[in-house]
Amino acid sequence: MAQAWTLKSRPQGTPTLDNFELVGIELPALEPGMVRLANRWLSVDPYMRGRMNDVKSYVPPFAIGEPLQGGAIGEVVESSADGLKAGDLVLHMAGWRDEAVLPASAVQKLPELGVPPEAYLGQMGMPGMTAYFGLLEVASAKEGDVVFVSAAAGAVGSTVVQIAKAKGMKVIGAAGGADKCAWVKGLGADAVIDYKAGPVIKQLMDVAPGGIDVYFDNVGGDHLDAALATAKERARFAICGMIEMYNTGAPTQLRYAARIIGARLRIQGFIVSDYMARAPEFYRDMAGWAQAGKLKREETVLEGLARTPDAFLGLFSGGNTGKMLVRV
Known part of the structure; x- marks a missing residue:
């Protein structure tokens, strides 16, 4: 049976x-x-x-x-x-x-x-597609952008890191613990924040003193606060998931929400199913990067x-x- x-x-x-x-x-x-x-x-x-x-x-x-x-x-x-x-x-x-x-x-x-x-x-399925369309379509990320990625050692975040590098962006990833941070660094991230080692906001300000252009959010909480605090004018946020509140139901703090107005930030939530009809684009580009040795899983x-x-x-x-x- x-x-x-x-x-x-x-x-x-x-x-x-x-x-x-x-x-x-x-x-x-x-x-x-x-x-x-x-x-x-x-x-x-x-x-x-x-x-x-x-x-x-x-x-x-x-x-x-x-x-x-x-x-x-x-x-x-x-x-x-x-x-x-x-x-x-x-x-x-x-x-x-x-x-x-x-x-x-x-x-x-x-x-x-x-x-x-x-x-x-x-990487070649739903998490990879989430990374691809969230970064390139929702956040309109482009060559030269400074991109901050939370949960960068996860299935979605690790793919965001690699797509961003393949597209010529500077990438800052956040992960928990030395081993995961080393792995994210090995994926090509320009800098990695260990959220277990100290406040995310201070570490992000240290590695991105000029601010960030794009934030890809998998976590919410202090990661989102740090992104709001360091965002450049007209930065774009792709909100994929807020895992920090999945089990508690507690809302994120949004201590720096006022910057959404002054910095004219664009914050957009999305669901990967919105883009399923465009899967051929995803498969085409991901296959090309994989064959070129630009993707690790x-x-x-x-x-x-x-x-x-x-x-x-x-x-x-x-x-x-x-x-x-x-x-x-």
Whole structure:
């Protein structure tokens, strides 16, 4: 019998293992136009925390007792759909489980970009696309800009660093701890702030005395405050996620919000699904940079379906460098 992780109860604050339950699930019969999949790789991502709350948002909340959802790479083991055959690898959203039966319209055959399948859950997938469109479209970043990136050792942030360097920008990354900072530096960042070593604002002022043109926000809190304090006139902020408040619900401080007016700052939130129709642009440029040796990736991999909640919880305790994945 197939197995899937369900939401047993809604978290209050930081989730715990008690909020999840692994259950057996019955799969539907294979109707015409459908495929049966064996999942090989599962993604866990910070946005999933918001779906665990029973609140209205841009996607419906997870239902108690129902299989959780998330990005996954599955291998087709049986197909009644044109264009898909046994052995094909596909990207889909029926994660947090080991098997699935889905309509062919709900899966995407992996593009041939010369990268391993798991890359399509990270740098060549949703996190990479978030970085690409957030930096280049939302923040209108351009050659010569000074770019500050929070959570620069994560799946999105590390890709922002590398795209910015490929485009001729100066990049300042923020990460937690000496090892992660060294890794971000190795990605090409011109300077790296260790937020565990002291106030972010002081460190940012030290490495960017002339201010920043672009801020890519994954964190909120003191990182956003530091960016507001050091922003040049007409700087652009791409607001991707505020992980510092995902488990507390507490608003960011915004101590320097008045600078939005005086410095004429442009602050824009975005959701990567807004740009899915433009995926070919993303694949074209990322494939080119990868072939030119301008992109590096790292994954933190936990083994087995049973470790999926552990992988998810690790996102909120700094347990990952690069993309957090589960190999089923």
